[in-house]
Every structure is written in structure tokens, then in C-alpha cells.
Amino acid sequence: MLTTRDDVRLLGPDDREAFLSLTAQDPVVNVFAAYRARVTNLDPRWLGGEVWGRFEGDQLVAGCHMGANLVPVQCTPEDVGLFADRALERVRSTATIVGPHDVVEAFWGVVSDRWSPPREARWRQPHLQIADDPMVAPDPEVRVTTAGDLEALYPACVAMYTEEVGVSPESAGGKDLYQARVRQLISRGWSFARFDERGRVIFKAEVACASPYAAQVQGVYVHPDRRGEGLSEIGMAAVVALVREQVAPTVSLYVNEWNTAARSAYARVGFTETARLSTLMF
Known part of the structure; x- marks a missing residue:
């Protein structure tokens, strides 16, 4: 005791x-x-x-x-x-x-x-992981991004962050720091995206952190104009395949309990729940 x-x-x-x-x-x-x-x-x-x-x-x-x-x-x-x-x-x-x-x-x-009370409390977030090949065919157009993709990629990163967290990463003078973070992920080979014929990002995700055992994915985003087409499933299948080949053997993420569409998509890819997390944001 x-x-x-x-x-x-x-x-x-x-x-x-x-x-x-x-x-x-x-x-x-x-x-x-x-x-x-x-x-x-x-x-x-x-x-x-x-x-x-x-x-x-x-x-x-x-x-x-x-x-x-x-x-x-x-x-x-x-x-x-x-x-x-x-x-x-x-x-x-x-x-x-x-x-x-x-x-x-x-x-x-x-x-x-x-x-002070948290700005937002997400008390029960399923923690998901996969250590096998995805159960759906990967999107062949999802690739590792390069430094030349930054101009197109950065607005999608800002949009996703703002939608997920509720505040812009550029608020309070944070633009330079956040842009440096996006550049860092690109330089590590931890940023993945699919672009349309106009050069827009229509799907993207990143590895937030990794060890020899696992890599945690963050920032999964589908352009609002293209939602409902199944891009998240085949996109995440591609991310799983690329991450398991290039970064770590197990891929994980955590998702909001209420996001049933995302949870269903991840389940179809082959992710399974292994824990329940909580996130308090201030």
C-alpha cells in the first residue's frame, strides 16, 4: 500500500x-x-x-x-x-x-x-490496433508525402485539427510551430495522402509516434466533398500497409466513441478494440 x-x-x-x-x-x-x-x-x-x-x-x-x-x-x-x-x-x-x-x-x-475544468472531456475512446494485413484492398493512390506536397497538405492538416480539436492549430500565433510539425512528419516519412486531379488532398493521415513495436496514427481526414465514398476504408488500408512495411509491425489509433462511421470503417479494415482511453483537453 x-x-x-x-x-x-x-x-x-x-x-x-x-x-x-x-x-x-x-x-x-x-x-x-x-x-x-x-x-x-x-x-x-x-x-x-x-x-x-x-x-x-x-x-x-x-x-x-x-x-x-x-x-x-x-x-x-x-x-x-x-x-x-x-x-x-x-x-x-x-x-x-x-x-x-x-x-x-x-x-x-x-x-x-x-x-480549471477541461475545455472538452472525451471519457471513453476505443483504442484500436491491427497487426496483420488489412482486410480490404489498399487504395493504390495513397502514398508517402514529400516536401513538395506541403502547400497542398498543410490546409488539410489545419482543417482536420480544427474539426477534431475544436480550435485551430494556428490560434495564439501557433502557425509556425504547427507548420514545422507537418514538415517534420513529412521528413520522417510519417505523412500519407491521396490527391485528386486538382491537387487537393482528399484523404490523409499521419503517424504521430512510433517505437520498434508499434506506430500510432493520427489526423485521419477525408475532404468534406468526398465523404461517404469509402475513401477512409481504402485509405486506412493503404496507411496500415505502408506503416507496417516501413515504420512498425502494429498500427494503432484511438477514436471518439460517438464516431460510429469511423469505428465501422476501421473495423472493416481489420482494427480491433484493445482498451478504452480518456482524453481531457484544456
Whole structure:
């Protein structure tokens, strides 16, 4: 039973392998945390935040990424009280809390009287994954994008983000930062799209983060003029095939519970639900 604050400490580069072993207990759900550990070496200078761990003796048994994204890693609802204490001590920089539903619910129960209410709460989001060939034929016109596609691709990225999140990524002077993010995804080979004869993006998706085990897809978008034609199914089938060939063997994403059309399309591609997540956006 947790009775002292001494169970929790800040993690750093020396803890990288232990933290990666922790994420590997559920490598698909924990792909974001694993990716961040690999690219930052758990160094706060590169994290733009901190990663905390709970130990039993010398064994790391739970973690929490605390930055713009607050993400629990292998936590039980009982663990989050200690991490919530640490979060409340920091200058708040959290824009999103995302993780397994019961853990996020428990975390919010601790901090809700000190933090402002979320702008939006999505309490039960199916987490889906596929580790086989897609069940429908991939769209042969979906391809990895290049730097030359940026002019056509960027407006679709802004439109998708605004539709999904409810605010433009360009608000509050964020255009340069968001455009740099889109360029980064293109340069990594993590951006996929289909263009029509006019050069418009009619389908697109990106890999948000990846590890040797899994890649998490985000930003799935079909142009409003072309919705209802099945482009999301064959487009996602193409993304699955390309990602499994070039990035990681398992493809995952999470979707809003109410988005029955998207959930049906993903199911036809071959995605299956493996967890329920919650996302709180501030």
C-alpha cells in the first residue's frame, strides 16, 4: 500500500532502459511514452517537461509523462494520487491528459478542485490496433508525402485539427510551430495522402509516434466533398500497409466513441478494440 511520497522520483537518462521496459508491458498503448523516452533520453531539456516514476524497492512499477501531454504509464488508479501530488506542485503546462479511462478518471478526481475544468472531456475512446494485413484492398493512390506536397497538405492538416480539436492549430500565433510539425512528419516519412486531379488532398493521415513495436496514427481526414465514398476504408488500408512495411509491425489509433462511421470503417479494415482511453483537453 502506498503511504509515503518517497515511492516517487523524477526520472532521467539513467532510468531510460527501466522506463522502456515499463512501457514494453503494453507496448501499443504506451507507444507515445516509449517514443518520447527514445527521442529525449528522458532529459528534461528535451522533454519540455518531466517523467516521474513510482518504485517498489529498485523496481520501476509505474510512470507518468508530465508536459503538454500528461500521460500515465502502467498506472493503477491507486498510483495516480502520488503523481497528481507532483503535478500539482509544478507550474501547470498541461494541455491534454490522455490514458486508460479508469486511470484518467482517478487522476482527475484528485486534481479537479485545483485545476480549471477541461475545455472538452472525451471519457471513453476505443483504442484500436491491427497487426496483420488489412482486410480490404489498399487504395493504390495513397502514398508517402514529400516536401513538395506541403502547400497542398498543410490546409488539410489545419482543417482536420480544427474539426477534431475544436480550435485551430494556428490560434495564439501557433502557425509556425504547427507548420514545422507537418514538415517534420513529412521528413520522417510519417505523412500519407491521396490527391485528386486538382491537387487537393482528399484523404490523409499521419503517424504521430512510433517505437520498434508499434506506430500510432493520427489526423485521419477525408475532404468534406468526398465523404461517404469509402475513401477512409481504402485509405486506412493503404496507411496500415505502408506503416507496417516501413515504420512498425502494429498500427494503432484511438477514436471518439460517438464516431460510429469511423469505428465501422476501421473495423472493416481489420482494427480491433484493445482498451478504452480518456482524453481531457484544456
